[in-house]
Amino acid sequence: MLTTKMNPRVFWGASLIIGLLLVLSIAAPGLSDRIFQTAQGWVIDTFGWFYIAAVAGFLGLILILAVGPTGALKLGADDAEPDFPYLSWIAMLFAAGMGIGLMYFGVAEPIQHFVSPPDGEGGTFAAAREAMGITFFHYGVHAWAIYAVVGLSLAFFAHRKGLPLTLRSGLSPLLGKRTNGPLGDAVDIFAIWGTAFGIATSLGFGVSQMNSGLTYLFGIPNNAWVQVGLIAIVMAAATASMMSGVGKGVRRLSELNLILAVLLMLFVLVVGPTNFLFRALVQNFGFYLDHFFERSFTLYAYEPRAWMADWTLFYWAWWIAWSPFVGMFIARISRGRTVREFILNVLLVPAGFTFLWMTVFGNTAIALDMTTAAGAISQAVSADLSTALFHFLEQLPGAAFTSGLAILLVAVFFVTSADSGALVIDTIASGGADDTPRWQRLYWCLLLGAVAALLLLAGGLGALQAATLVAALPFTVIMILISIGLVRQMNADLSGQTLETEAPPxxxxxxxxxxxxxxxxxxxxxxxxxxxxxxxxxxxxxxxxxxxxxxxxxxxxxxxxxxxxxxxxxxxxxxxxxxxxxxxxxxxxxxxxxxxxxxxxxxxxxxxxxxxxxxxxxxxxxxxxxxxxxxxxx
Structure with a gap:
């Protein structure tokens, strides 16, 4: 008989919602794709402004909490010491900034905006500057403010208030004892729903890029069924690592993957236009700051265009859907840090590394496309985004080796994302427990693979993106409530800050x-x-x-x-x-x-x-x- 350690209402409630969507995808793939696309259109038309305003609000709130009196509060008891030395903690935040997204979009997004900018003519120097500014905006502090809100709430209520490491704990100042009732269950169900589709989207990007790389190197067909097969292989690897209990081995593999990714970036930096890239990094950052507030609130309300749904709104929804995953990771490693230290490092360290990565890959790709590649990279990207990285590496020395390395990097990111994502979802479904039976984590691992595979068959990456954007809507409302609860509890803590610690007899x-x-x-x-x-x-x-x-x-x-x-x-x-x-x-x-x-x-x-x-x-x-x-x- 299987042992369990779960909240049955959350575990089976989330499973039911995800299962119904999967049944729809299997029974009528064309219909499910149309439903997702229709739902996406309705969400964008009705709530696009809500996503933009909410994300800007999260960034403003998190900065106020950092610079105000709340910044001195500790994530733990007042005498708590950090669990990890500062440099180790920074390294883990640095690792949190890496993932399939950077591998997939490092070349594809700057080139896409360069060719088809939302404003002006493509293929020009002005379009190149605009492309890097937009890319910085999508991967900058707005994304990490979303993660910081969820991570700070989880860390504050778990480490300081002693509550379970689940999203519902952040609502305890608002709901009181009802946090443990149906309302709390609904919060955790929506968190699982959004996380599942967010991770499935990342897995979809990963296998799409892996398939393109294998096609480039070995001529393997590039289609949905091959990608489903890749999902099965990688999920089997994730399952094997999880069931064999080789957590330390997986962690070391992840660390090796991070090192290899950095080495790949340094390779491009050295063999590419090095001096130009350092100049471009400084100018890109200045352009990002110069247009910061304008882009934060741009909705193209007077000139509606599909570009917003395909890029900014999708990204905001994707980050929101991923926030329980990344938020729980940074919460777990941040006990003993002050709120100010937590916020400033979470905002700046991963974003800073991402800016460097995007400059090295994006500006090098644009420079090559405008010179020696003669438009070959942009043509490949326009045909298929997932091929961007490999056509880019083709322009540099050692293309066969670096392309193989890129496929390996994506595969390991895929394995660790699936394994870690299953752990996070299982933690939420189990009321914050971290010692659940392996079969529960296996269950979520297999379900994540099924979601990615079936949605790919139903409508490709478009269906995954649409599902993510829709799933993030209810969780955005939850994040707003979590923010209110966090502020209320922090103010309550500050009101008692002059109390002295009572000494024992x-x-x-x-x-x-x-x-x-x-x-x-x-x-x-x-x-x-x-x-x-x-x-x-x-x-x-x-x-x-x-x-x-x-x-x-x-x-x-x-x-x-x-x-x-x-x-x-x-x-x-x-x-x-x-x-x-x-x-x-x-x-x-x-x-x-x-x-x-x-x-x-x-x-x-x-x-x-x-x-x-x-x-x-x-x-x-x-x-x-x-x-x-x-x-x-x-």
Whole structure:
């Protein structure tokens, strides 16, 4: 019998929605393509302005949170230290900026805008400047502001407030205890739906480019059935890596892939017009800044054109659909960072690398197309975007080797995206659990492959793009609500920032110095004092007609009291591990010190976690009531 660890309503609800769309694609591929295209047209005509305004709003909000008082808040307890050294953290953010999108669009997008700009004549120097400005805009801070909103919400509520690592946690200041009901389920279902189609779109781009590369190198036919076969092969590789438990091997493969991608970029930089590329990078960035606000709000309202749906609106929807995936990754690695540090690095590090990548590949392609290639690259791109990279590499030395390397890079990005995407979706469907049975992750991995394959058969990349744009609409509304909840909870934390950390009793302090607690002792204290204390408060509240809950998880327990303030009151007891203090300079560095465990209490009225190790039941009851009173403002 299979073991499970899931939220059944979310798991099967999301599966049902995705399954119905897949059945439609199988039963009537032509009809499903028309439905997706019709839905896309309706969304663009009706809500195109909403996407543009929402993304601009996310960027404005995230910058305000960075520069304001909220920027000093930590993603974790106030004394929390970052999980990773700064350079390692930066490297992981750097890796987050890499993916199939850069491989697929690094040459294709600049060339496409160069040939067919939204304004003016194509093939000119003005069109070249415009092409790079548009590409920078699509891959710049707007995209990373979307990721930052979701990632910051996940990190803040999981690391600082002790809530599950799911999207619904960000709505707890708005929904209170209803977060665990149907509304919370709907939020997670829409997050899975959007993520599934966003990842499926990336997989579609990946196999399309792989097929074009194999056609270029070996003459393999380029059609939908070959691409479905490639999906099956790569998904089998993703499944094998997942089921064999070779997580470290996959991580090392991903790191190797990143190194190879950077080496490919450096190769193009060196053999291409190097001096021109450095000048172009500076000018591209200046052009991007000069047109920043204009492009942020451009909708071509007076001159409607299909270009907006094919490019800017699609990108915004694609980034929104991908945001739970990327957001959860950057949230997991960012515990202990300040909000300001998180936002500025998430916005600037990946975008900066992307600007360099797009300049190296895009400007080199445009320069070659205007000179030695004599228009061959632009002609190939106009015929098939997925061939752009290979026709570009054909103009440089060692084309056979670099094209093979590019196919390998796309394949590994494909494997890691599928594997990681299945993990993220499974985490959301399991209420934030990170130790779910392998069959659940396998289930989502296979479902992602089926979505990509069947939508490719139903209508090619056009159907995938249309499905992504439609799926992102409900999640945009959820992101707005998450933003409101995040601001409300951050302001609540700031209002309690002057509270002092209560010290444990003197005897307990001495005992801790002489004999630090183990995890088992903290667990015993939770059972002996924590559970009775919170149950006593819960019963007292219910005697007053207020329904409260005490929830248990692997690290501790949480008391949730009904809306006595702007939102529900939470009091959480958790086991907290940290290195023993170093008493002399000769002691081992932190990563090698003996670890000790403490019992921490967090509540919504206080910015700081409190050490309550050794507290009795009565002392904990008194602490809960004291902070509940402060939460009410009394």
């Amino acid at each position: 003197l005897g307990e302090q001495l005992k801790r110095i002489l004999s630090p607690a183990s995890r088992r002792e903290i667990d015993r204290q939770i059972e002996r004092s924590g559970v009775p204390a919170l149950e006593t408060v819960r019963a007292a509240l219910e005697a007053e007609g207020l329904v409260a809950q005490v929830a248990r998880d692997a690290d501790g327990l949480t008391l949730t009291a009904p809306s006595l303030h702007a939102s529900d009151f939470h009091y959480r007891l958790t086991a907290h591990e940290r290195p023993r203090p170093a008493l002399t300079a000769l002691e081992a560095p932190e990563r090698r010190r003996t670890m000790e465990w403490r019992l921490s209490a967090r509540s919504d009225d206080a910015r700081r976690a409190r050490d309550v190790t050794g507290f009795t039941k009565d002392q904990l009851v008194e602490d809960v009531l004291d902070h509940l009173q402060r939460w009410r403002g009394g």
